[in-house]
Amino acid sequence: MEGYEKMSPIEIRKLISEQVITGPTAGMSKGFTQANLVILKKEHAYDFLLFCQRNPKSCPLLDVTELGSFTPNKIATGANILTDVPKYRIYKKGVYTAEVLDATAYWEEDMVCFLLGCSFTFETPLLAAGIPIRHIEEKCNVPMYKTMIACEKAGVFEGPMVVSMRPMTYEDAIRAVQITTRFPDVHGAPIHIGDPSQIGITDIDKPDFGDSVTIKDGEIPVFWPCGVTPQAVAMQSKPSIMITHAPGCMFISDIKDTALSVL
Amino acid sequence: MEGYEKMSPIEIRKLISEQVITGPTAGMSKGFTQANLVILKKEHAYDFLLFCQRNPKSCPLLDVTELGSFTPNKIATGANILTDVPKYRIYKKGVYTAEVLDATAYWEEDMVCFLLGCSFTFETPLLAAGIPIRHIEEKCNVPMYKTMIACEKAGVFEGPMVVSMRPMTYEDAIRAVQITTRFPDVHGAPIHIGDPSQIGITDIDKPDFGDSVTIKDGEIPVFWPCGVTPQAVAMQSKPSIMITHAPGCMFISDIKDTALSVL
Numbered sequence: 127m128e129g130y131e132k133m134s135p136i137e138i139r140k141l142i143s144e145q146v147i148t149g150p151t152a153g154m155s156k157g158f159t160q161a162n163l164v165i166l167k168k169e170h171a172y173d174f175l176l177f178c179q180r181n182p183k184s185c186p187l188l189d190v191t192e193l194g195s196f197t198p199n200k201i202a203t204g205a206n207i208l209t210d211v212p213k214y215r216i217y218k219k220g221v222y223t224a225e226v227l228d229a230t231a232y233w234e235e236d237m238v239c240f241l242l243g244c245s246f247t248f249e250t251p252l253l254a255a256g257i258p259i260r261h262i263e264e265k266c267n268v269p270m271y272k273t274m275i276a277c278e279k280a281g282v283f284e285g286p287m288v289v290s291m292r293p294m295t296y297e298d299a300i301r302a303v304q305i306t307t308r309f310p311d312v313h314g315a316p317i318h319i320g321d322p323s324q325i326g327i328t329d330i331d332k333p334d335f336g337d338s339v340t341i342k343d344g345e346i347p348v349f350w351p352c353g354v355t356p357q358a359v360a361m362q363s364k365p366s367i368m369i370t371h372a373p374g375c376m377f378i379s380d381i382k383d384t385a386l387s388v389l
Numbered sequence: 390m391e392g393y394e395k396m397s398p399i400e401i402r403k404l405i406s407e408q409v410i411t412g413p414t415a416g417m418s419k420g421f422t423q424a425n426l427v428i429l430k431k432e433h434a435y436d437f438l439l440f441c442q443r444n445p446k447s448c449p450l451l452d453v454t455e456l457g458s459f460t461p462n463k464i465a466t467g468a469n470i471l472t473d474v475p476k477y478r479i480y481k482k483g484v485y486t487a488e489v490l491d492a493t494a495y496w497e498e499d500m501v502c503f504l505l506g507c508s509f510t511f512e513t514p515l516l517a518a519g520i521p522i523r524h525i526e527e528k529c530n531v532p533m534y535k536t537m538i539a540c541e542k543a544g545v546f547e548g549p550m551v552v553s554m555r556p557m558t559y560e561d562a563i564r565a566v567q568i569t570t571r572f573p574d575v576h577g578a579p580i581h582i583g584d585p586s587q588i589g590i591t592d593i594d595k596p597d598f599g600d601s602v603t604i605k606d607g608e609i610p611v612f613w614p615c616g617v618t619p620q621a622v623a624m625q626s627k628p629s630i631m632i633t634h635a636p637g638c639m640f641i642s643d644i645k646d647t648a649l650s651v652l
Contacts, residue, residue, distance in 0.1 A: 172435040175442065179450050180463075187442050200443075310573060310651055388573055388651060 130154040135202065135378045142378075143209040145227050150267040150336075150374035151212060152246050152259075159312065159383055160376035161188055161201065162242040162353030163211055165229070165369035168193055171238045173281025177359070178240065180278040184287050184351035186243040186311045188379070196233060198241050201379035207239050213372035215357065220364030222357075229369050237369075242353040243312035244376050245290050247383045251305050257298045260339040267374035268292070269333035270354050274326025275317070277359060285359035288334070289317060289325070289349040293341040299348050306350065308389045318349040325349065334358075335373035393417040398465065398641045405641075406472040408490050413530040413599075413637035414475060415509050415522075422575065422646055423639035424451055424464065425505040425616030426474055428492070428632035431456055434501045436544025440622070441503065443541040447550050447614035449506040449574045451642070459496060461504050464642035470502050476635035478620065483627030485620075492632050500632075505616040506575035507639050508553050510646045514568050520561045523602040530637035531555070532596035533617050537589025538580070540622060548622035551597070552580060552588070552612040556604040562611050569613065571652045581612040588612065597621075598636035 130138060130147070135155045141147045151160055166174055171193075178185040189200040196207045208229040216224040216232055226232075245268075249259050261268045268290045275287040294302060299319055307315045322330045330347060331338050335354055341347060360368045371377065393401060393410070398418045404410045414423055429437055434456075441448040452463040459470045471492040479487040479495055489495075508531075512522050524531045531553045538550040557565060562582055570578045585593045593610060594601050598617050604610060623631045634640065 172438065175435065175438045176453055179438065179442070179453060190439055190442060307652055314651065388577065389570055 131156045135380050138378050139202070139205055139210040142212050143206065148212050148227055151376045151378060152249065152268060152374065153262050155378050157250055157383055159188070159201070159379045159381040159386060160244040160246040161379055162244050162356070163207065163369070163371040163377055164240040164242065164356045165237050166240070166365060167234060167367065168236045168238060170282065170365045173283050174240060177277070177280035177283040178242070180280050181355070182310070183313060183317065184277065184355035185353065186313060187240060188243050188311065188381070189241040191239040193238055194235050196239055198239060198379070201241060201381050202377070203380070207377065208233055211371045211377050212375040215370050215372050217357070217360045217368040217370065219366060220361045222361070225372055232367070232369055241377060241379070242356070243386070244353050245313050245350045246376060247312035247386060248306045248309045250383050252302060255301055255305055257294060257302055260293055261337065264339055266339065267336035269337060269339055270335035270352050270373055271327045272334045272358050277355065282365065283359050283363045285362035287317070288352040288354040288358050290352040291330070291333070291347050291349050293339065293345040293347050295345055299346060302348055308387045310388060311386045313351045316348050317351050320346050322347060394419045398643050401641050402465070402468055402473040405475050406469065411475050411490055414639045414641060415512065415531060415637065416525050418641050420513055420646055422451070422464070422642045422644040422649060423507040423509040424642055425507050425619070426470065426632070426634040426640055427503040427505065427619045428500050429503070429628060430497060430630065431499045431501060433545065433628045436546050437503060440540070440543035440546040441505070443543050444618070445573070446576060446580065447540065447618040448616065449576060450503060451506050451574065451644070452504040454502040456501055457498050459502055461502060461642070464504060464644050465640070466643070470640065471496055474634045474640045475638040478633050478635050480620070480623045480631040480633065482629060483624045485624070488635055495630070495632055504640060504642070505619070506649070507616050508576050508613045509639060510575035510649060511569045511572045513646050515565060518564055518568055520557055520565060523556050524600065527602055529602065530599035532600060532602055533598035533615050533636055534590045535597045535621050540618065545628065546622050546626045548625035550580070551615040551617040551621050553615040554593070554596070554610045554612050556602065556608040556610050558608055562609060565611060571650045573651060574649045576614045576616075579611050580614050583609050585610060
């Protein structure tokens with residue numbers, strides 16, 4: 127992992143396309159924005175674009191490709207979104223049917239790719255502020271949970287918000303609110319702090335996606351809206367086909383984290 | 390104007406629908422968010438939604454109605470967008486063909502309404518910070534200019550960014566950057582300060598929309614992206630029909646300005 131942290135996005139994407147890297151990307155190409163991926167057929171593109179507009183905290187859009195293009199030119203010129211993500215999930219009619227390292231075989235000419243901001247982006251400024259990130263310390267995937275917070279419906283798309291969780295001290299939680307508020311394009315401020323049951327999480331040690339992490343004495347869990355939300359939504363909304371990244375296995379763009387800060 | 394400042398959005402909208410108010414709305418229902426309006430047929434809705442996503446500074450979306458609905462329920466439950474704006478402009482194939490007080494006659498069943506954030510929203514916190522707003526002082530419309538800044542294309546939609554201008558002292562300009570940065574959903578920070586020619590404005594006394602205002606000695610012009618941008622874009626992109634508000638004559642929502650601040 128240590129070597130990956132200092133590598134450029136284009137170098138990391140090459141290793142991913144060669145299937146040398148096949149797992150979670152947190153901490154890689156430090157300082158560059160990572161993105162969630164959703165690929166849909168044209169017939170669902172308007173509804174999904176509207177869904178993102180209505181749910182900007184969980185689905186902040188960084189880039190939308192032209193119809194039939196798998197190159198996200200706004201955030202990574204020349205990249206191939208079908209090979210440059212470590213792991214993909216295929217959902218057919220709402221059912222998670224396969225996890226693959228290359229999505230090329232599932233591509234159709236009338237598809238559109240949506241790249242959504244990822245909370246890994248604000249981990250760089252959190253670390254810079256001296257706030258430890260547990261899943262990076264424990265070298266595992268960030269824990270993610272389905273909540274009882276309902277997203278705002280748009281066309282066929284509806285479902286629960288998914289959140290990512292980082293445990294931290296009470297003092298660090300306050301600082302983390304300040305820091306992440308500056309990044310509305312990558313989920314912004316936390317959606318909840320402190321009591322998982324208030325947002326419908328019954329067992330903090332059993333995340334729905336990713337890995338469980340240690341919560342130490344004197345720490346509270348801090349929850350951010352998560353770009354895995356479209357996957358929970360796909361299960362409920364059942365589009366004919368939807369290709370996504372696997373949770374935690376993100377697309378690494380050429381955009382610097384600092385370029386996304388409003389302050 | 391003074392009485393209108395303290396009236397609620399629902400009271401103002403009633404006076405507008407009765408055609409008692411037929412002009413610019415700056416300063417009315419102080420503290421409530423005003424919105425730009427774009428109405429398009431379904432065939433252009435995806436392209437326009439994508440245009441807004443790609444040009445969030447000039448086209449920050451506050452609400453999108455369901456297909457065939459003229460009620461913007463997210464920002465003003467029960468309002469009628471076809472009567473509750475003081476003045477509308479009708480563009481047919483890119484040509485500005487009519488200005489009307491009621492848009493009902495132009496409504497078609499397959500239309501979608503887009504409500505975009507308006508810079509009038511951040512005038513309240515600017516005033517609260519002691520920064521005078523010249524077009525409110527001079528009881529006229531804010532000056533707006535077409536620039537040479539190209540918007541990012543999406544489908545059929547392309548064209549120049551339109552900006553609004555407020556003259557202020559150098560010290561106030563710095564404070565205005567800080568204050569408006571907190572409001573990314575209503576255009577956010579200025580796009581330019583100081584030299585109109587740098588963004589393609591040849592005569593500051595001849596705005597393309599709205600009225601000219603006095604720039605006093607010791608003041609500089611400060612420019613914000615403007616929600617009239619879609620009208621300049623419509624002229625260039627020529628959708629079959631597009632209904633918009635008339636510049637400065639906004640839709641007044643039930644959302645408080647303070648609710649749109651990220652800080």
